[in-house]
Every structure is written in structure tokens, then in C-alpha cells.
Amino acid sequence: MTKEEVLQHVQGVIDAPSAYDGLKDIARGYLAAVGKADEKEQAQKLIAALEECVCSIDEVLPFFASDKAKELFGAEQAAAMLKQGQDVKAAGGDTCFCPACTNGKFVLDHKDLLLNA
Numbered sequence: 001m002t003k004e005e006v007l008q009h010v011q012g013v014i015d016a017p018s019a020y021d022g023l024k025d026i027a028r029g030y031l032a033a034v035g036k037a038d039e040k041e042q043a044q045k046l047i048a049a050l051e052e053c054v055c056s057i058d059e060v061l062p063f064f065a066s067d068k069a070k071e072l073f074g075a076e077q078a079a080a081m082l083k084q085g086q087d088v089k090a091a092g093g094d095t096c097f098c099p100a101c102t103n104g105k106f107v108l109d110h111k112d113l114l115l116n117a
Helices: 003-015 021-033 039-053 057-064 067-073 075-090 099-109 111-115
Strands: none
Touching (some): 057 067
């Protein structure tokens, strides 16, 4: 694994429609700091934000089954997301399957490459 590969996943968080603006801003701040004096500080901020934001599959399944999900996505899409989440869990997945969470989990799994820059 290379730092460049991890940086691609940081960009993946930024590009994910499911990531909220505050998380995207923190990720952008980290990318802007790469190679600069505050890189490690920005990496720590990014890691803390990802630890707070990346959801487990067990956290999102109840949401996808909720009335709120049906309201936000429509009943059909919410049901499809619930099914996809159940499939992910059945296959042994432990993290939400949205692009923000999957990219964020990758970064967290390789955070040492960001902290030891």
C-alpha cells in the first residue's frame, strides 16, 4: 500500500455524494497540507472526522428500514438500500457501503501512512 493510494481514497471521500460538506472540507484541508508543515495536524483532523463519520453496517441497517429513509429516498430505493446492506452484512462486511464510508474506512485502515509522513 502506498500513500498515493490512500490519497486517492481521501479524494474519494470528497467526491462522494454521501459525504457531508464539513467532512469534505476537512479532507480538502488535508490534501492541501500534503507535503507542508501542518500535514500531520491535518491528517489527525481527518482521521478524527472519519472515525466519527464512517458508519458500521449495523448502524445503517435500521436507518434504511426507517420511515425517514423512505421519506428521503422513496420506499422503493430505501428497500433496495436495506437489501444491499443486508447482503453486505451477510457477506461479512462490517461497514456501510456508501462511497463516503467505503473510502473513509480505507483511509482509516491505512491511517499510519498519513500520520508518518
